[in-house]
Amino acid sequence: MHSKDQICYEDYQQSADWLLSQTQHRPKVAIICGSGLGLLADALKCQDSFKYGDIPGFPQSTVHAIASSVQGHAGRLVFGELKGKTCVCMQGRFHMYEGHSLCKVTFPIRVFKLLGVETLIVTNAAGSLNDTYHCGDIMVIKDHINLPGLAGLNPLNGPNEEKFGPRFPPMSGVYDKHLRRMAFDICKSLGFAQFVQEGVYCMVGGPNFESIAEARLLHRLGVDAVGMSTAPEVLVAGHCGMRVFGLSLITNKVVKSYEDTESVNHESVLEVSKMRSETLQTLVTELVSRMDINNNTA
Numbered sequence: 498m499h500s501k502d503q504i505c506y507e508d509y510q511q512s513a514d515w516l517l518s519q520t521q522h523r524p525k526v527a528i529i530c531g532s533g534l535g536l537l538a539d540a541l542k543c544q545d546s547f548k549y550g551d552i553p554g555f556p557q558s559t560v561h562a563i564a565s566s567v568q569g570h571a572g573r574l575v576f577g578e579l580k581g582k583t584c585v586c587m588q589g590r591f592h593m594y595e596g597h598s599l600c601k602v603t604f605p606i607r608v609f610k611l612l613g614v615e616t617l618i619v620t621n622a623a624g625s626l627n628d629t630y631h632c633g634d635i636m637v638i639k640d641h642i643n644l645p646g647l648a649g650l651n652p653l654n655g656p657n658e659e660k661f662g663p664r665f666p667p668m669s670g671v672y673d674k675h676l677r678r679m680a681f682d683i684c685k686s687l688g689f690a691q692f693v694q695e696g697v698y699c700m701v702g703g704p705n706f707e708s709i710a711e712a713r714l715l716h717r718l719g720v721d722a723v724g725m726s727t728a729p730e731v732l733v734a735g736h737c738g739m740r741v742f743g744l745s746l747i748t749n750k751v752v753k754s755y756e757d758t759e760s761v762n763h764e765s766v767l768e769v770s771k772m773r774s775e776t777l778q779t780l781v782t783e784l785v786s787r788m789d790i791n792n793n794t795a
């Protein structure tokens with residue numbers, strides 16, 4: 498590594514080589530578990546798991562990440578099979594507000610690419626701005642607004658690594674249309690259709706939740722759900738040509754009125770996440786099982 502924040506190709510390669518030497522699994526799908534959604538990884542069969550701290554070059558989980566994951570499972574990379582398809586799952590992600598640079602936040606994505614991953618599934622907990630959404634709804638992400646990115650905070654800043662992708666990657670259509678349609682079909686067949694939405698996710702920097710004026714601004718911008726993650730991971734995955742699918746679990750309605758006495762807190766976010774964790778697990782499992790990928794174990 499050159500400087501504290503500069504990461505070079507060999508750093509990603511070193512982590513990937515180490516992982517490939519430690520597990521026989523050769524995943525084609527990577528899944529990132531959002532806050533309180535760490536249970537998603539528990540569906541994996543024949544697991545090999547690695548604490549982030551034990552993987553050479555990997556960023557370390559902070560206290561927040563530990564608090565936001567299932568106790569005892571935080572900060573782990575879990576390899577295994579979902580209905581016969583080999584996957585790797587991040588139990589606990591890295592956030593910008595934890596003090597990580599965006600290169601660190603997205604470090605695992607490039608490692609996944611080098612492991613041979615072709616599809617990234619991102620999940621997150623988010624607050625809703627859309628008045629028709631309810632707590633516990635699942636929003637299939639159609640598109641995102643990357644507010645930090647618009648202000649110049651972008652994991653792709655700096656010299657472009659051509660081995661991963663082009664200098665100026667397009668982001669229109671980054672959330673795969675085919676997978677979105679498939680998710681809706683699955684939700685219908687599983688009887689989930691009444692609480693599944695499709696919308697625009699907006700990333701804010703956090704760690705504070707939104708002020709009322711900020712919430713009103715986001716609402717006017719056409720944001721359906723807001724959170725403090727996801728966009729950087731999706732950018733980096735899109736840059737290196739991965740297929741991306743995203744789900745937001747609506748854990749709270751963002752306060753938009755000065756008359757409203759409610760306020761959001763992280764504990765209630767985790768409570769709602771856990772309530773819907775199993776539903777998300779079922780949906781993601783079914784989606785992976787229907788994907789046209791090869792099961793590839795060495």
Ligand SMILES: O=P(O)(O)O[C@H]1O[C@H](CO)[C@@H](O)[C@H]1O
Pocket residue numbers: 530531532590592620621622623703724725726727762763766
């Ligand atoms: O996006 P994930 O990691 O699911 O977490 C969401 O929940 C936390 C706030 O409760 C924030 O980190 C927000 O981004």
Ligand code: HPA
Pocket residue numbers: 622623624625706707723724725748749750751761766
């Ligand atoms: O209301 C929210 N705002 C930002 N991030 C969040 N993560 C869960 N809920 C929220």
